[in-house]
Amino acid sequence: MKRYRFGRHLLGSRSLFAAGAITAGALVALAFEQGVPPALAWAALASFLLPLFAAAWSPRKLFVWGFIGGTTAFAIYLRWFFAILPLNWVGIETSPAIVGVVALTLLLAAAGLGLFFGLLFLVVRFFSKGSVWRTALALLVLWP
Numbered sequence: 001m002k003r004y005r006f007g008r009h010l011l012g013s014r015s016l017f018a019a020g021a022i023t024a025g026a027l028v029a030l031a032f033e034q035g036v037p038p039a040l041a042w043a044a045l046a047s048f049l050l051p052l053f054a055a056a057w058s059p060r061k062l063f064v065w066g067f068i069g070g071t072t073a074f075a076i077y078l079r080w081f082f083a084i085l086p087l088n089w090v091g092i093e094t095s096p097a098i099v100g101v102v103a104l105t106l107l108l109a110a111a112g113l114g115l116f117f118g119l120l121f122l123v124v125r126f127f128s129k130g131s132v133w134r135t136a137l138a139l140l141v142l143w144p
Contacts, residue, residue: 020065022072024048025068025073028044028048029072029073029075029076052121052124052135052139059126062121066117066121067111068114081103081109120143123142
């Protein structure tokens with residue numbers, strides 16, 4: 001029988017890991033909608049930042065968590081890209097190709113902004129060196 005430690009095997013499988021990162025990113029994005037209680041926003045942000053305090057996670061795993069979660073959050077934030085459709089106001093007929101271009105633009109913008117969170121997680125891990133207090137201080141200083 002295998003023994004599981006909390007930090008090392010938490011979200012051990014890849015699909016469960018990806019689902020956790022997507023869920024954390026979606027919670028962060030949806031927590032800042034109008035009418036959501038502030039306590040829920042803090043809880044969602046804490047669920048997104050919690051892996052920074054798991055010392056057993058490798059920097060690569062932290063980067064992937066930040067990238068997937070950040071990309072998910074920004075994809076939800078940037079849903080207003082579809083509000084510009086139809087593009088008749090600039091003389092472009094709306095077709096499936098145009099909708100695809102808008103969707104691709106949204107995904108590329110979200111991935112670029114998600115890269116910021118992946119790099120933020122790496123930098124915080126670099127400065128924290130496994131200490132909870134250093135992690136909190138690095139987040140306080142580096143968070144935009």
